[in-house]
Amino acid sequence: MVYFAKNIRHLRRLRGMSQELLAAELDITRARLGAYEESRSEPPLHLLIKISEFFKLPVDIIVKNDLTKSGDNSFIQIGRQRVLFPIVVNRRSENLIEIIPMAASAGYLNGYDDPTYIESLQQFSLPMFKHGKHRAFPIKGDSMLPIKSGSIVIGRYIEELEEIKNGKTYIVVTDRDGIVYKRVYNTLKEDGTLLMVSDNKMYPPYQIAPQEVLEIWEFSALIDLEERNEKEITLEQLMTKLQSMESQISDLRGN
Numbered sequence: 001m002v003y004f005a006k007n008i009r010h011l012r013r014l015r016g017m018s019q020e021l022l023a024a025e026l027d028i029t030r031a032r033l034g035a036y037e038e039s040r041s042e043p044p045l046h047l048l049i050k051i052s053e054f055f056k057l058p059v060d061i062i063v064k065n066d067l068t069k070s071g072d073n074s075f076i077q078i079g080r081q082r083v084l085f086p087i088v089v090n091r092r093s094e095n096l097i098e099i100i101p102m103a104a105s106a107g108y109l110n111g112y113d114d115p116t117y118i119e120s121l122q123q124f125s126l127p128m129f130k131h132g133k134h135r136a137f138p139i140k141g142d143s144m145l146p147i148k149s150g151s152i153v154i155g156r157y158i159e160e161l162e163e164i165k166n167g168k169t170y171i172v173v174t175d176r177d178g179i180v181y182k183r184v185y186n187t188l189k190e191d192g193t194l195l196m197v198s199d200n201k202m203y204p205p206y207q208i209a210p211q212e213v214l215e216i217w218e219f220s221a222l223i224d225l226e227e228r229n230e231k232e233i234t235l236e237q238l239m240t241k242l243q244s245m246e247s248q249i250s251d252l253r254g255n
Contacts, residue, residue: 155217
């Protein structure tokens with residue numbers, strides 16, 4: 001339980017609670033809670049479960065992850081519990097956008113819900129994206145022409161499939177197809193599926209079941225990498241371009 005002490009203190013502060021108030025909610029003494037927060041003692045299993053139920057977080061999230069790197073909006077509601085969804089911010093409290101490198105995009109399926117993996121990705125910030133969680137994905141193939149293979153799409157995380165707007169474009173992550181960028185039509189009420197449509201009519205539409213969807217991100221912005229083809233594009237070149245954009249935006253903000 002390496003992280004438990006700092007996590008319980010962090011979660012209490014996120015709620016704006018004193019030690020006395022949280023201890024009363026958990027039906028323990030303030031001194032006992034202080035011992036947990038200072039790593040002088042560890043709670044028994046029944047109390048861990050009670051803490052889990054109070055903060056609506058799974059026990060393994062509380063004991064295995066460093067939650068001090070997360071804000072209160074770093075969790076998404078699934079059923080009665082919240083699941084850690086890492087949102088990292090910079091010194092100006094602006095959300096940092098992780099970028100999935102082209103060469104490692106296949107590995108995203110194994111790490112998309114792993115905070116340690118997400119934290120290992122390179123990051124940048126764009127101050128116009130103040131609301132919601134955003135992530136940047138590389139585009140492969142020519143199914144969404146005129147968007148070129150190797151371009152980068154920035155998407156906003158969609159928590160519920162009901163939020164899908166028919167005909168809008170989304171990054172959809174599934175076990176079967178990996179990361180794909182398509183126009184999506186919500187046909188859940190009609191036949192219980194989502195209709196995936198390519199702008200390049202050489203690719204026929206197809207349907208996926210909602211349970212296949214691991215993540216879905218609504219289009220927010222496109223980074224066109226001009227005349228370079230995907231073999232010439234490196235992550236370092238992309239980060240240089242993004243850092244230049246950040247610098248220009250900072251200059252405009254200063255002016």
